[in-house]
Amino acid sequence: MDVGSTAFILAASMAVALMIPGLALFYGGMVSSRSVLNMIMMVFGAVAVVGVLWTFFGYSMVFGDSYGGLGLLGNITEYAGLGSFVAGDEAATLPPALVAIFQALFAVITTALIAGAVSDRVKFGPWLLFAGLWGALVYFPVAHWVFAFDSADGSVIGGWIANKLGAVDFAGGTAVHMNAGVAALAVVLIVGKRTGWPKQARPNSLPFVALGAGMLWFGWFGFNGGSALAAGNSASIVMLTTFNATCAAILSWLLVERLRNGHATTLGGMSGAIAGLVAITPACGAVSPLGALAIGAIAGAICPLAVSLKYKFGYDDSLDVVGVHLIGGLAGTLLIGLFGVEDAPSGQAGLFYGGGFTLLGKQAVAAAAVLAYSFVVTLLIAFVIQKTIGFRLSAEKEAAGIDIVEHAELAYDLEGKPHAPGTAPTPAGVIASAERLTAEAVPSTTTS
Template structure:
């Protein structure tokens, strides 16, 4: 056992856990004052349900021996069996700790989807959706992307994107952000628009900025911990993550100034998250200079992508689609241009003398995850709508989902 790497990963797990209140605050400040507690509870509810599923069979589905590169064995590690032996390690890291690290990835990914359900989704419907989507979408897609051959057991086979396609995704641009963004779009379509969607404004910008700051801090663990070792790779990944986030924040504010003549707190928060989303797949592939562009380019595009919800009429008040889906796609594709073989992933993009094959692989990975997640999420949401019902009543929406469903308003309003 490598005690240095074990200590590093313990710290990363704490960092990932900080992202739970970070995401709750980020979303909670962006929605109506009458639904902010509900928005936060959807984050905590998703984390809780996915954590239980992960122990029962989720880790096994993700990292068990593969069935055709699509999904791992449901029973191989069910109940986390065979993972508690102190001699069972991944390059000196206890497998049990690796399993916990990946559990938080799964929980946060599902929680991201909830941003598209603001103000109008039943909490029971959300918990049902979170359960089904985790099992039918996240666990298989994470297997495609993260389960390299022999990662847990020596002779086990893994997912098709990691081992057949060989696309680059250091920390989850496809499995996390494109995956969650596509599902969020499906949920928003099935739910329909809220009654106040055209006039809705963030009710507490400081909460959103605080949430963004906590997410930024936790993202070092998200990306750096994906190196699975306390070494140079983790250090490089943290540097590129910081660099991309800074350039994205400036890029978003510049677009705001150009479009609207002013800069906003929500813009600063959204820009930072856009940079973090885009650099997630690329953090181990690009140089710090490359990271500047990986952050800047999506930050110049995503503000316009957010405007698509007005054109097409889907209600996404926290901009999951415009930031996570679009930002994740751009970050994944930019690897095909800016990747440098001197970085931990060891591949060259077009700007460093590489061939177009890397870009095509990145596009195939992004497109496959987007299509699969969107279609299955659409079916799940539609099935919930047709059975237990997915949306609160107009009266409940008018009075506020916090007061009606939770009896727990964020503020005592006079």
């Protein structure tokens, strides 16, 4: 047992866990004051559902021996329930239970990312069902492709992207960000636009957005650095490239805003930070510090341009999951084929460093496979939910406000009126107003 590395991954796991409230605050601050609680609940709800499934069979689907040696899906029953991890493994460098919780956090956060695309308009119960189905049918198989490596003795076969194809994805550009980004696009196409879109309420709390972005940045050091699975030079290089790319992306996004709109905004700066973190995730162990600066700068420039495409093509990606995570993840994955260096932990050279087009081709194949599989399966999951139990809120309930309708709560109690014991602490006058709006079917007017 490597005690030092065990301590490091324990700390990295705690840092990644902080990304859960970080994401909730980042998303929660961007929506209107009538939607902030629902956004927070969608994030934590997805985490809870997928976390339970991870113990039952998710870890086994990702890291179990691949069925038929094809690299498509891990053995669902091999580690079912994770009971075999209780006693530990004296021969293991890291406790198996530690690897299980570290990777569980990847699974739950990836699923929660999708929530930002469909804010204000989906029912909470169907969202939890979607989260469970998506985790089982999309994330677990794709994570097996990308994160499950063959054992050194050949007794365990891992995923086809990691082993047969040999593409580089150090911490999840394909399995996490592109996967969630293209899934967000598929769900948005099924549930449709918010009432009144593209005119919508302004963010209720930009300080929340900044706080959430800062927590995500902190957690990302654990996300990327911990993916080295050891305390040493590789983790250190990964943290350095993660920092560099984020700084460059902030400046790049702000420059694009300044040139395009005449202002450098807080929301833009925080979005730039996330774009840089997304893009460097697959490349953090593959490039030099200068390469990380280049990747961050490129992501910070193209992601704000990609965000604007939703207005051109008419899809309502509420919090820009497609523009940041899909495009940022795709950029970072492909740019490995250009900026990859052999001296980096991933050990493969890209086009600019004498590696030719081979690595770029591998990255493109991996990206295309994940995009195609995730989009099609997610589209089917969302379609079935919509046609059976219903995914989308009615226009009347959307107008009343999703926090009141789905949770009987308000984020900000400005009246401070007392409430009866055993009831939700919600101002009675606001509830009555919401019920009246629902009954009268008043269309949404959140256009401030």
